[in-house]
Amino acid sequence: xxxxxxxxxxxxxxxxxxxxxxxxxxxxxxxxxxxxxxxxxxxxxxxxxxxxxxxxxxxxxxxxxxxxxxxxxxxxxxxxxxxxxxxxxxxxxxxxxxxxxxxxxxxxxxxxxxxxxxxxxxxxxxxxxxxxxxxxxxxxxxxxxxxxxxxxxxxxxxxxxxxxxxxxxxxxxxxxxxxxxxxxxxxxxxxxxxxxxxxxxxxxxxxxxxxxxxxxxxxxxxxxxxxxxxxxxxxxxxxxxxxxxxxxxxxxxxxxxxxxxxxxxxxxxxxxxxxxxxxxxxxxxxxxxxxxxxxxxxxxxxxxxxxxxxxxxxxxxxxxxxxxxxxxxxxxxxxxxxxxxxxxxxxxxxxxxxxxxxxxxxxxxxxxxxxxxxxxxxxxxxxxxxxxxxxxxxxxxxxxxxxxxxxxxxxxxxxxxxxxxxxxxxxxx
Ligand code: AMP
Ligand code: GLY
Numbered sequence: 398x399x400x401x402x403x404x405x406x407x408x409x410x411x412x413x414x415x416x417x418x419x420x421x422x423x424x425x426x427x428x429x430x431x432x433x434x435x436x437x438x439x440x441x442x443x444x445x446x447x448x449x450x451x452x453x454x455x456x457x458x459x460x461x462x463x464x465x466x467x468x469x470x471x472x473x474x475x476x477x478x479x480x481x482x483x484x485x486x487x488x489x490x491x492x493x494x495x496x497x498x499x500x501x502x503x504x505x506x507x508x509x510x511x512x513x514x515x516x517x518x519x520x521x522x523x524x525x526x527x528x529x530x531x532x533x534x535x536x537x538x539x540x541x542x543x544x545x546x547x548x549x550x551x552x553x554x555x556x557x558x559x560x561x562x563x564x565x566x567x568x569x570x571x572x573x574x575x576x577x578x579x580x581x582x583x584x585x586x587x588x589x590x591x592x593x594x595x596x597x598x599x600x601x602x603x604x605x606x607x608x609x610x611x612x613x614x615x616x617x618x619x620x621x622x623x624x625x626x627x628x629x630x631x632x633x634x635x636x637x638x639x640x641x642x643x644x645x646x647x648x649x650x651x652x653x654x655x656x657x658x659x660x661x662x663x664x665x666x667x668x669x670x671x672x673x674x675x676x677x678x679x680x681x682x683x684x685x686x687x688x689x690x691x692x693x694x695x696x697x698x699x700x701x702x703x704x705x706x707x708x709x710x711x712x713x714x715x716x717x718x719x720x721x722x723x724x725x726x727x728x729x730x731x732x733x734x735x736x737x738x739x740x741x742x743x744x745x746x747x748x749x750x751x752x753x754x755x756x757x758x759x760x761x762x763x764x765x766x767x768x769x770x771x772x773x774x775x776x777x778x779x780x781x782x783x784x785x786x787x788x789x790x791x792x793x794x795x796x797x798x799x800x801x802x803x804x805x806x807x808x809x810x811x812x813x814x815x816x817x818x819x820x821x822x823x824x825x826x
Contacts, residue, residue: 398710399424401463403453403483404474405431407737407770407788408695412474412709413437413446414766415702419710426466428452428459432779433769456483463492470495472713476692479671480506480552495713497671497691501662504673504689508588509550511689518661520654522686523590523678531575537589538567544592548688549574551583555631560592593687595680596641596824599697602655602673603712605721609659609673611651613704613728614639615697616824621744623820630744631785634821636734636796637700641679650677650684670716699768699788700733734799735790736807736821737770741814743784748814751781755810764792764799765806781812796825 398421402413410433416422418440427434430448437446451458454477463471471487473479473496482499503510515522524541527550528534538545543564549557557580559570567589574584601612615637621627642650654675662669674690674697693701702709706727715721740747749771756779759767768790771783789806793799800822807817 398422398469399466400426400710401449401459401466401468401471402427402430402474403459403471403478405429405434405453406474406695407768407785408693408698409474410434410437410768410770411698411702411788412472412693414768415705415709416472417446419708421708421710426462426468428462431769431782432772432774433767435774453478454481456481456486459483460486460490460492463487464490469493470710470714472496474693476502476505476552476690479691484671493714493717495671495717497669501667501669501671502691505691506552507550508548508688509586512588512590514661514665515686518657518664520657520661520686521684523593525588525590527586527588529586531571534571534575534587534589535568538571539564541567541589541591543567546590546592547571547574548588548590549580549584550586550588551580553580553583555629556580557583558629590687593678593680593685595678597687598639598641598677598679599635599694600650600654600675600677601694601697601701602651603716603721603726604659604669604671604673605716605719606662606668606670607659607719608721609651609655610721610724610726611647611655612701612726613637614642614647615694615700616641617694617697618818618821621739621816621818623818628744630739632694632696633737633739633818634735635694635696635700636732636799636822636825637697637704638732640825642684653684654686670719695770696735696737696788699735699790703733703766703790703792704729704731729792731792731794732796732799733790733792734796734803734822735768735788736803736817737785738787738789738807738810738812738815738817739785740771740781740783741816743816747784749780749782750775751813753779753781753786753810753812759789759806759809762791762802762806762809764802766790767806767810786812786815796822
């Protein structure tokens with residue numbers, strides 16, 4: 398089988414690495430990929446994965462490439478091509494592809510849509526209102542005493558969520574999004590949620606339109622600095638499993654979230670085939686959904702796929718073809734920890750092109766896999782090429798062993814300005 402993977406981050410490196418282990422795969426491309434992806438070899442025949450210089454959101458070029466190479470199956474990593482309708486486009490041309498279609502991608506591309514869906518189908522979420530005008534939005538904030546979260550409806554590069562502690566902050570947030578249009582058209586409508594206290598975890602479920610298979614729990618670390626200080630980022634590190642939901646509680650959460658979700662999708666004519674990633678707050682009144690993402694998390698994927706023992710090609714094909722009920726997801730009992738090494742200054746301004754040293758030494762350490770996120774090959778050397786550079790991932794018999802192994806590998810790697818958190822997985826202890 399010939400596979401095309403779309404994207405270039407740590408998530409996509411993890412997808413490529415895991416898909417390459419499948420005996421079904423004879424050739425693989427990644428568009429646009431990164432320097433680490435181009436070092437992966439297929440288990441079947443030892444062939445290298447090839448990067449293709451096409452951007453992840455250049456749908457017409459991706460289509461032509463898949464047609465020319467007679468790609469058998471395309472796997473989409475990021476949300477942007479999904480929201481642009483890459484799945485609908487490929488299917489229209491008779492190509493097999495994995496990921497949600499444009500209608501299903503709305504769960505991520507519109508927070509208003511998601512909030513209204515959750516309320517309609519009884520999915521546990523924060524008390525909330527959705528607004529298209531600033532006046533009523535501010536009045537609603539006042540009913541929450543100003544302790545609320547104001548969210549721009551559309552995709553805003555993860556920046557459209559403003560946490561407010563009092564009414565003055567809430568009014569400023571509403572003005573910023575709806576009046577000054579800080580996030581452009583993404584802020585024409587807003588969702589305002591009550592501020593929820595608790596522990597935040599990531600859930601993932603693979604869906605095929607009828608069936609949803611829940612993954613174990615994981616937890617991301619969104620702030621740039623130790624102790625959850627500093628600015629919000631795309632995610633600085635993850636671990637799985639978490640101690641916050643036992644198997645019974647996870648099954649109960651899946652029942653309370655995924656059953657109404659799938660039922661609601663059928664009722665609304667949404668054929669949800671792909672990954673559902675709910676962000677969840679574990680509050681004293683039970684789990685509440687903060688938002689839905691319609692793709693794998695980054696860096697959640699790095700810890701999930703190191704733990705997944707089942708063949709990922711078979712699972713994604715089953716998700717796309719509606720035959721997931723026949724499959725069982727098998728997980729390693731080992732724990733996995735991923736520490737993101739970022740460019741100095743991220744998520745603000747940062748330099749690119751810094752040589753990365755020690756990758757070979759890190760790769761020799763036991764139970765370690767270094768996923769590349771933002772790297773490129775320049776004059777034969779691997780250099781930094783984005784904010785998040787590497788996802789240094791390690792397995793261990795428990796979380797503390799996995800954590801120690803991951804940080805030992807981080808210590809082996811250096812590049813100018815490297816920045817990482819020292820407390821990934823610490824909340825579990
Ligand atoms: P979102 O993109 O909606 O997941 O929001 C980004 C981050 O803001 C989340 O990961 C949470 O840490 C925080 N957040 C979002 N909604 C709430 C809420 N209702 N209460 C508390 N924190 C929230
Ligand atoms: N882990 C954060 C995200 O993928 O959105």
